[in-house]
Amino acid sequence: MTYDVEVSREGSHWLATIRGLEGAHTYAGNMTALHANIQEVIALVNDEPAGAEPAPIRLHFVDGMDALLTEAVKVGEEREQAESAISAVQEASHGMAARMAAAGYSVRDIAGLLRVTPGRVSQLLAEHRPLIAATRGRAS
Structure with missing residues (x-):
């Protein structure tokens, strides 16, 4: 509400x-x-x-x-929506990088598909090492 x-x-x-x-x-x-x-x-x-x-x-x-206040509120709401969208994309990128690495894709391939740097992919994967190890363990 x-x-x-x-x-x-x-x-x-x-x-x-x-x-x-x-x-x-x-x-x-x-x-x-x-x-x-x-x-x-x-x-x-x-x-x-x-x-x-x-x-x-x-x-x-x-x-x-002043109408300026109403306009400022609108800009603030747009900023909040954009930040929410960015947060959702970042979360999806974390999960996707982990799933792709677990499936055997290279850091460079993951970076190219997610449109981030290989260094960023390495950071994402460092946060998901347990998930990747568990997924690879099930595939064996």
Whole structure:
């Protein structure tokens, strides 16, 4: 569930109201702290355990606030999506390099197919040595 949060400015503080959560309000002196406070309020209202995955939020600026803020939020969301995609590709690359090495492909072939350097493949394989050994052991 994505939480919609109304954000306004009062003096030097940012104020936030989480829509759909009765009495869920918070404030902070900067956006970084506001994000953390919003997550804390959501977790407290929902009685979530400490360390729970942060809730997805969508900020809505009120009171005719600058369109630049809305644009900055969009760029931030795009950055978050790109980082998530990069993380998924890195994880897939780790697993693929290990599987290909276990199947007997050379570091140079793996590097060429995954479009990374042979040195990077060697690093990936060093992290997966137990998996490669176990796979080769089953193939014998």
